[in-house]
Amino acid sequence: MRSHILSRTEAIGRQTSSLWKVYSGSGRFPVRTQFPSAPCFRFAGLRAGTLYRRFTYFRRGDSGSENGEGQVANQAASVIPLAFKSESAKDSKETDEDSPPGPQNDGRLAAFWRSFNSKATKPNQLFESYLQLPVPRLRYLSQEQVYGLLSKMSIIKKGDESAMLQYLTVIDDMRTGKVPIPRYHWNTAISFVAKCYRHLTDHDLQSGLFLWKEMEKSAGVVADATTFNILFHLATNSNMAHLPLMILKEMKRRNIPMDRFSYVNLIMYYGKQGDGRGIRHAYREFIRAGEVVDIVVLNAIMTALISAGEPQAAEDVLTHLIQSPTKSKPRLSTEKRNMRKLHKNIRNLRWILAQQGFDPNMDLGLAPLAPDLVSFAIFIDYHARETADFGKILSLLNDLSECGINSEVSILQSLFKGFALHGNARYTPWTLQRLNAVFDAFMNGSYRINRDATLWCLRAHVILAGKKKGKEVWEMVKTRWLEQGGNRSEISEVEHRLSRMRKEF
Template sequence: MRPHILSRTEVIGRQTSSLWKIYSRPRASPVWTRVLSAPCPRLTNLRVLDDILCRRFTSVQNGDGKYGGREGQAISKAASVVPPALEHKSAKDLKRTNEESLTGLQNDSRLVTFWGSFNCKSTKPNQLFKSYLQLPVPRLQYLSQEQVYGLLSRISIIKKGDENTMLQYLTIIDDMKTGRVPIPRYHWNTAISFVAKCYRHLTDHDLQSGLFLWKEMERSAGVLADATTFNILFHLATNSNMAHLPLMILKEMKRRNIPMDRFSYVNLIIYYGKQGDGRGIRHAYREFIRTGEVVDIVVLNAVMTALIDAGEPQAAEDVLMHLIQLPTKLKSEPSSEDQSARKLHKDIRNLRWILAQQGFDPRMDLRLAPLAPDLVSFAIFIDYHARETADFGKILSLLNDLSECGINPEASILQSLFKGFALHGSVRYTPWTLQRLNAVFDAFMNRGYCINQDATLWCLRAHVILAGKKRGREVWEILKMKWIEQGGNESEISEVEHRLPRMKKDL
C-alpha cells in the first residue's frame, strides 16, 4: 500500500479502536444465532444416530480408511464402546449390522431426490437446498469433500444475494464445521460477502456478524485473510455507521503488507463519497491511476456515484455526458488497428480534459479500456433524479440515451421510476402522473422483467399514493400472479402481502 494513502487516513482513524474491540472480544456468533432462528432443521445432536455414522461424519479418514489425528483417536475410543443391546454380538456381527444400516440409508428416497437435484444443472439453488435439508443427519456423510464444495458453489450462484441465500450458505458452513470438513479461504470470503451485501441497510448486528466470521476464519480455522477478504470487510465497514472502521481496516492491510488492488481503490473512492469528501475521491483516483491499473467503466461508475454522494452531481453528470459522446459507442463502424489507436488516443485526451475540469490532475497517465456507459451508469443518474430532483424530463432524456447506446433496461430502472412516482406523485402539478405510472406498470408486466421485492414495494406504494388502496390491492393481485409464475420466493411474497395494508401509513 502506498504510504501517502495511509498518511491521509491515519490522522482520521487514529481516534478509534472500535474494530479491534469487536474483533478481539470473545462472544457467541451473531450469525449463528440468526441461522438457528431460521425455519430450517439444524444439526444439533449426533448421538441420535448409530455409532458408525457418528464416526464417519465427525472424523477425517486417511487414505487407508483409518482415522488420524487427535480427533480421530478420540472418536476411535468412543467408537469402541459397544451399546448394551449389542454386547452379546461379535465384532464381525456388529460390522455387518452397521453395513446393513448404511445400505438401507443409501436406498432412502430422500437421497434419491437429493442426488437427482444435485446432478441436474438446471435445479435452482432454493430447490437444491430444500432437498439437502431432507437428508438424514448428519447430512454431509453422503458427500465427498469436492461435492460439498460444489454444493456451496451451486448455492452461491445467484444474481443478487439476500438473507435467505445467506442463511442457506451459512447452514452448510455450519455443517462443515461440525463435520470437520476443511473450509477453504474462498468459501469463508463468500460467507462474509453474503453478510456484507445481502442487506441494504446494515445494522451493528450485521457488522458484528461479518467481523465474527473473519475472527473465526483466522483464529479457529487458521485461515489467514487475503486482499479479497479485506476488500469485503472494507465494503462491509463502508456501509456501516462507523465512519472510522474502513480506515482501521486499511491500516491492518498495511500492517500485514497486503497491497491495495483495484477493488480496494474502488471501495476507497466509494467511502470518500459517503463521507462527502470530494478531495478524498480525487486523491484516491489519482493513486489508482499511478498504480498503472486500467481505467474501465466500473471505476468511472464508482467515481460518478461517489461524486453524487459527495454533493457534486454536476461533476458526475459531465463525466457521463462525455462517455455518451465518445466515438467508441456501439453504433460506430468497425475500424482498423490504426483507426482504433487514433480513436483511443483521442478518447484519452478528451477524458483527461473533462476530468481536469472537475479537479483531477490533467497530467495523469490514463490507461483506458474501450469505454462506453453501461446500464449501471444510467441507473445511477435515473435513481438520483427520481429521488432528489424529480426532474422527469431529465429522466426521459437519460432513457433515450440508454436506448441509443443499445442497452436494454432492467427492473432496477423501473424500480427507480416507481420510486419517483411514490415520492413526488402527490405534489400538485407534478409530471409524475397516474397516466405515466400506468404506462410504466404495463411495461413492467408485459416486457419480461424479473419481478423482485424492492421493485414490487415501490410499485405498490406509487399506486396507493396516486390511485388509492383499492387500486393498490388490484395491482398487487396482478403482480403476485406474475411473481408466482416466475418462481418467486414465498417469504418475500408473504412479506409484501403483510406490508400492503399499512403502506400509506409508512409513507
C-alpha cells in the first residue's frame, strides 16, 4: 500500500476509541492478542434483547422447551461430522437413550435432503428443515455438505437480521462440532453483520469485530484483503470516524495491498467525511494502481461527491455518461471507426473529470461505460430527498427510459419518499394526482413489494390523503404482498408502523 494514501487518511484525525482498544489490545490486533474463549455469538453484542432471544430460539432447535439449550450443551461433545468418522453413520450405534435416532429411521433427515436438493427451496425454508434435524444436527452431514448448506443460505438478494441469525447459527454449530470453517464463510458471516442493518449500532460493530477476533484467534484463520474490505465497510458505516483509519493501518502492517474494492470503500468513506479532495486523491491512486474504471466505480464517485456536498460535480459525470455513445447499441462499422469513437469518449470523460478537479493526464483503464439503474437511482433519490425538483426527476426518468433500463422498486420508493417529504408544502408539484399515478405503477407493474417501499408509500398517502386512505392503500398492498409470498414478520412490522402513523398525523 502506498504510504501517501495512509498519510492522506491520517489528516482526518489520529484519535482512537475505547472500543478499538478492546479489540486491538496493546497496539496489536486480535491475531496477536489474548482474548477470553467465550462462546462466539452469544456474547458478541448482537442486538441485545429481541435478537438474543431469537438466537436462543434457533439454538434450541426442535426441542421447543426451556431445556433445549441444555440438550445442546450435553450433546456438544459428541458432535462428530461424518467427514471425520471412520465408520459410517448407519454402522454407528447410540447407547444413550436420549441420543437422536439413526438417519435411516428418521424421516426428518429425508425431509431435509428434499429441501437441500430442491432448486425451489428458499434459504429460510432450508434453515427450517435444518432445525428439524435431531440434535446434534451436524452428525448427519459431511464437511462438504455443511459447506454446501452455508452456500445455499448465503444466496439472498438482500440480507436482513433473520438471514444473519440463521447463517450464524450454522456457523456456531460448526464451531461446537469442531468443523473447520473456511475463510470464505467467515467473511460471509462478517458481511451479514455489516449489511443486514440499515443503521449500524455499536452492538453491530462489536459483533463484526468479535467475529473477526474469533476467526483469527480461535479458528486460526488469517484475514485476507476481502476480510479487511468488509471490515472497512463496517467501520465506515459506524459512528467511529477514525476506525476506518485503523483498518487501513492494519492492512499496511500486514502488507495487504489495496484492491479495487478497498479504493471504492475509501472513496465512499471520504464522501461521508465531506472530503472532496480525499475523494479525488483516492481516485487518482485507484488509476495509478492500474485498476479498471467501470460504472460501479463511477457510481461510487457520484455518490461520494453528493455526500461531500458537491452534487453538481456528480451530475456533470452522469450527464457525460448519458450522452456517451457507449450507451447505445453498437452499429456494424469498421474497426477504425469504432476505435475513433472509443478514443473520443475517453477524451470527453477525461475532460469532464478534469473540470471537477481530477488529473486530466491520468492513464484511464476503461471498461465500456454506460449508466445503469444505480446511476439514475442515486440522483432520483437525491432530488426526492433534498431539492424536491420534480421536473428534474421527470427528466431523469425520461433518460432512464431512453437508455433502455427497466425501472425497479427502488425508483418508486424514492418517489414515494419525495411525496412524503414534500407533499404537504404549498404550491408543491408533489400532488395527490401524481402520487396516485405512481401508486398505480407500483400495483400494476411487475414490482417486488418490500418493507421500505411500502412504508414510504403509506406515509405519503397518509400525509396527502388522510388516515382513512392510508388504511385502504395498505389493504391493497398487503393483499398483493401476500400473493408474492411476503415475509409475515415484515408485514406485521408495517402494520405496527402504520398504526403509529395514524396517531402522528
